[in-house]
Structures are given as structure tokens and as C-alpha cells.
Amino acid sequence: MGGLKMKMKKILALAACAILSTSIFAGCSGSSSQSKNNEPVKLKWYTIGSEPKDIKLVEAEANKYLLKKMNATIDMQFIDYGDYTQKLGVTINSGENFDLAFTCSWAGDYSGNAVKGGFLELNDYLKTTGKGMNDAIDKRFWDGATINGKIYGVPNQKEISTAPMWVFTKEYIDKYKIPYEKLHTLQDLEPWLKIIKEKEPDVVPLYITKGFSGPQYFDQLVDPVGVEYGDSSLTIKNMFETDKMKSDLETLRKYYKLGYINADSATAQDDKAVKRFTTKGDGQPFAEKLWSKDLNYEVVATPIMDSYITNGSTTGSMIAVSSNSKNKEKSVEFLNLLNTDKYLRNLINYGIEGTHYTKMGEGQIKIIEANRKKYEIGYYTVGNLFITDVLSNEPKDKWDIFRKFNDAAKSSPALGFKFDRSGVSNEIAAVNNVLEEFKATLYSGSVDIDEYLPKLNSKLKEQGIDKIIKEMQKQIDEWKKTK
Structure with missing residues (x-):
């Protein structure tokens, strides 16, 4: 009889667990592991970039706060940009128990890892534990994060559109009275590149590094397949078969032969010591100030084209919870705090007040130059930027200006379309x-x-790009009917 009672207790406990679970991933095993003996939960967080020298100092300060707020601590693990996607993929595939990870459209393979089950589905959590961040973050970011009706990552709220810019060294703009604000296309640069080449022999007129992608007028839904901006017919194309791309590549070739581009452009990493007149950057309001800080000299910038909201830009920076985490609820609780709590967000962003920065008044800070190199982190990778203080050389209404910038951006004709890659994953x-x-x-x-572009397109065809185009066209035609 006692054995029967014990069995009934177990059955009732399991039933209660199933009822209480808000998601298939939010089961009782996760909850019990993080509340056992009321011990603090340690959240392992993979993020992108180089590890700052003072990270342990900042973590210790953050953890004091987190222990009081939610009985948890964080352990940030940094992986360099170039290695991030591959290393995160290995970590997920190995079944490692971690809690949080940076992910996006260009690193950490958000859609791929979400679809194959690497990231936790968050929809139910966003109604409860994550409601604060759900309300705080622009709905368009959440729309971009949605895959087949489900959300697998928390967007780091920032600029919502891609805004490619030419970044000019102000010294030469002033010296030669260059009307940089009128320069937009690659072709517009030519007369000024010529002047720099002739008059400034120690300066690279157009500095290109291995990560350079050229001006693009195309929403890549899967690199290099997608839709040209402004094409309401939603005709799927290979970007390298468009007239605009060919024209820009021919212009780059011309500039290289004229000596306007650095000779090592195919392999160069960004060497900040290289004197350059202009290079390409992906910008947003006040980007020039951040670039100037990074380069240690003043730059100015001009947009190459209109800024567009794309599926890629809305998922340009996110943090996901591992579906293998033993601390799912606590992970969401931490992300909610990171995206709504100004003190915590500033601490992770700028470091410790009095050590890494000083307050300039309400909402504005000044970096302490002597310690600048000790705590540098990708501000846009670690939560909601719109609740951070602004720097001393930035206007106090910076984030209001960002919101206006976001609202003014145009939408890609394919915004909202999510390509199901499963049928062409090998070809991709x-x-x-x-x-x-x-x-x-x-x-x-x-x-x-004339030799290299046909060779590229021929190899792309050999590897199945036409199958990708056909499948994407079929899916986007169906999607168009629902708009």
C-alpha cells in the first residue's frame, strides 16, 4: 500500500510539473536545479569580441548587484569575432551546458541554430518573466526575430536599419575643401581619390580590408541570394549577376589599377595605424564620434544610400538562451534585467564608476582616458542600448535621435519573409x-x-545556387499572397 502511495505521489508530481511548465524547454528539471538549497545560480554567457582586461573586476561588481536582485551571478566568456560562429556551433553541437550566447544574422547563426533546436523558444517567457523587455524593445525587432511564429533570441535594441557610410579622415576633408556630404556612390569618390593619390603619397585614398563588402543595393536573404531594394515584384536574384554589382566591381578594379586602393586589400586586417582618406563603415547616428574615439583622430561620414530595414538588420545583434541550459527561467530573468535596468546595463557597458568613467550629470558620462583600454566592450552586443548613459561628447537626447532614425528608415520589400532553408541546406x-x-x-x-566574376558565377551554379533561387522564389511568392 505504501508503495502504491509513493507511485501516486510521483505521478501527481510529474503531472504538476507538466501543467506548470510554460514551454517544452521550461520543465521542472531546470527550475529545481536553480532553486536547490537557494544557492546562487551561475549563468555562463558566451559573447563576441576580445576579453577586456578588467572583465573580472566589472563582473564582480555586477555579481554583487545580481545576487541582491535575483540570486544569480554571470560568467562572461569572450570569443573573437573571426572565430565566434564556428566555436559557438561546436559548443552547441557538443551539448555543453551553458546559458546565454550572443547571436545574430552575421555571427552565431541565429536562424540556423534556432531552427535546429540550439536556442530556447521564448514566446511564453515574454508574457511573464520577460514582459519588461518585451515592452521595452521596439516591436519591429521582435518581428525580425520571429521564425515561423516563434522567437529564439532577445534583440539588443540599437539602430534598426543598415546604414552603409563612407568614413573620411577630417584632416584631408578640411585641407582640400572636399564637399564630402555630396559624395554617395563609389563613383562619386573618383576625383577626390585622384587628388589624395597625387598630393598625399603616404595616404591610402580608399582603404579596403578583407571584410569589405562594397556598396550593396540588395537584401541578401541568403548570401548572395535575395531581392534588390525597391523591387516590389520580389524577383529573387544572385547579387553577383546584377548590373549594379558588376558596375561597382569594375569601378573597384579601376581604382586598384590606378593605385587608389591599398595593394594588400584582399588580405588586410584593419590596421588603425594605416593613414587613409576614406573607408566604408556600417553606421548610425553619431557613428563618427565612436569611430573617431577608436581611431584617435577625427573622422566625418556620409551615407552611401538610404538606410533600409531588413531581416538581417533587425537581427543584427541578439542574445539567446541555450535550449540545453539548466537555468532557463533565471537566464530570461537576467536578460529582462539587462534590458530594463539602467544601473546594470551601464555597468556592463562602461565598467565601474570612478574606475572606468565619471558621471557628468544625469544620463551622461566621461570615460577615464587612463583606463580606457582596460575595459572596452562591444556596446551593441550586451543589451538594450537605449537605456545606457551617453558619452560626454554626445547629445543627451542621443537615443531619441536614434528612435527617429529608426522610424525614418525604409523597409526592404522582403522584410518579414523568413526563408525555410531545410530543402537546400547542402547547397547553401x-x-x-x-x-x-x-x-x-x-x-x-x-x-x-571580366575573368573573375564569370568564374565565380559559374562555380556558384555548379554548387546549386539556381536551386536556392528557385526554392526561395517559390516561398516568397507564397509569402507575398499573405501580405
Whole structure:
């Protein structure tokens, strides 16, 4: 009889667990592991970039606060930009128990890892534990994060659109009275590159590094397949078969032959010591101030084209919870705090007041120069930027200006369309291998376009790009009917 009672207790306990669970991933095993003996939960957080020297100092300060607020601590693990996607993929595939990870459209493979079950589905959590951040973050970011009706990552609220810019060294703009605000296309630069080449022999007129992608007028839904901006017909194309891309590549080739581009453009990493007249950057309001701080000299910038909201830009920076985490509820609780709590967000962003920065009054801070290099982190990678204090050389209404910038951006005609890659995943992998082989060289200007571009497109066809285009066209035509 006692044995029967014990069995009934177990059955009732399991039933209660099933009822209380808000998600298939939010089961009792996760909850019990984090509340056992009321011990603090340690959240392991993978993020992108180089580890700051003072990270342990800042973590210790954050953890004092987190222990009081939610009985938890964080352990941030940094992975360099170039290694991040591959290393996170290995971590997820190995089944490692971690809690949080940076992910996005360009690193950490948000859609791929979400679809294959690496990230926790958050929809139910956003109604409860995560309601604060759900309300605080622009709905368009959440829309961008949605895959087949489900959300697998918390967007780091920032600029919502892609805004490619030419970044100019102000010294030469002033010296030669260059009307930089009128320069937009790659072709607009030509007369000024010529002047710099002739009059400033120690300066690279157009500085290109391995990550350069050239001006783009195209929403890549899967690199290099997608829709041209402004194309309401939603015709799916290979970007490298468009007239605009060919024209820009030919211009880059011309500039390279004229000596306007650095000779090592296909392989160069960004060497900040290289004197340059202009380079390309992906910007937002006040980007010039951040670039100037980074380079230690003043730069100015002008937009290459209108800014567009794309599926890629709305998922340009996110933090996901691992579906393998033993601390799912606490992980969401921490993300909610990170996106709504000004003190915590400033601490992770800027470091410790009095050590890394000083207060300039309400909502504004000044970095302490002597310790600047001890705590540098990608501000946009660690939560809601719109609740951080602004820097001393920025206007106090900076985030209001960002909101206006976001509201003024145009939408890609394909915004909201989510491509189901499952039927062409092998072809996508094969195409990516071809792009790895060709892209940096092609964008460098160092090869003959008439020879190299057809060779690239031929290899893309061999690896199944037409199958990707056909499948995407079929899906987007169906999606268009629902708009």
C-alpha cells in the first residue's frame, strides 16, 4: 500500500510539473536545479569580441548587484569575432551546458541554430518573466526575430536599419575643401581619390580590408541570394549577376589599377595605424564620434544610400538562451534585467564608476582616458542600448535621435519573409564555401572582373545556387499572397 502511495505521489508530481511548465524547454528539471538549497545560480554567457582586461573586476561588481536582485551571478566568456560562429556551433553541437550566447544574422547563426533546436523558444517567457523587455524593445525587432511564429533570441535594441557610410579622415576633408556630404556612390569618390593619390603619397585614398563588402543595393536573404531594394515584384536574384554589382566591381578594379586602393586589400586586417582618406563603415547616428574615439583622430561620414530595414538588420545583434541550459527561467530573468535596468546595463557597458568613467550629470558620462583600454566592450552586443548613459561628447537626447532614425528608415520589400532553408541546406553550405574562396579577392579590386566574376558565377551554379533561387522564389511568392 505504501508503495502504491509513493507511485501516486510521483505521478501527481510529474503531472504538476507538466501543467506548470510554460514551454517544452521550461520543465521542472531546470527550475529545481536553480532553486536547490537557494544557492546562487551561475549563468555562463558566451559573447563576441576580445576579453577586456578588467572583465573580472566589472563582473564582480555586477555579481554583487545580481545576487541582491535575483540570486544569480554571470560568467562572461569572450570569443573573437573571426572565430565566434564556428566555436559557438561546436559548443552547441557538443551539448555543453551553458546559458546565454550572443547571436545574430552575421555571427552565431541565429536562424540556423534556432531552427535546429540550439536556442530556447521564448514566446511564453515574454508574457511573464520577460514582459519588461518585451515592452521595452521596439516591436519591429521582435518581428525580425520571429521564425515561423516563434522567437529564439532577445534583440539588443540599437539602430534598426543598415546604414552603409563612407568614413573620411577630417584632416584631408578640411585641407582640400572636399564637399564630402555630396559624395554617395563609389563613383562619386573618383576625383577626390585622384587628388589624395597625387598630393598625399603616404595616404591610402580608399582603404579596403578583407571584410569589405562594397556598396550593396540588395537584401541578401541568403548570401548572395535575395531581392534588390525597391523591387516590389520580389524577383529573387544572385547579387553577383546584377548590373549594379558588376558596375561597382569594375569601378573597384579601376581604382586598384590606378593605385587608389591599398595593394594588400584582399588580405588586410584593419590596421588603425594605416593613414587613409576614406573607408566604408556600417553606421548610425553619431557613428563618427565612436569611430573617431577608436581611431584617435577625427573622422566625418556620409551615407552611401538610404538606410533600409531588413531581416538581417533587425537581427543584427541578439542574445539567446541555450535550449540545453539548466537555468532557463533565471537566464530570461537576467536578460529582462539587462534590458530594463539602467544601473546594470551601464555597468556592463562602461565598467565601474570612478574606475572606468565619471558621471557628468544625469544620463551622461566621461570615460577615464587612463583606463580606457582596460575595459572596452562591444556596446551593441550586451543589451538594450537605449537605456545606457551617453558619452560626454554626445547629445543627451542621443537615443531619441536614434528612435527617429529608426522610424525614418525604409523597409526592404522582403522584410518579414523568413526563408525555410531545410530543402537546400547542402547547397547553401556549398555556395558559402565558394564565397569564402572568391569574395575577399573580388571586392579587393585586385583581379580582372571580366575573368573573375564569370568564374565565380559559374562555380556558384555548379554548387546549386539556381536551386536556392528557385526554392526561395517559390516561398516568397507564397509569402507575398499573405501580405
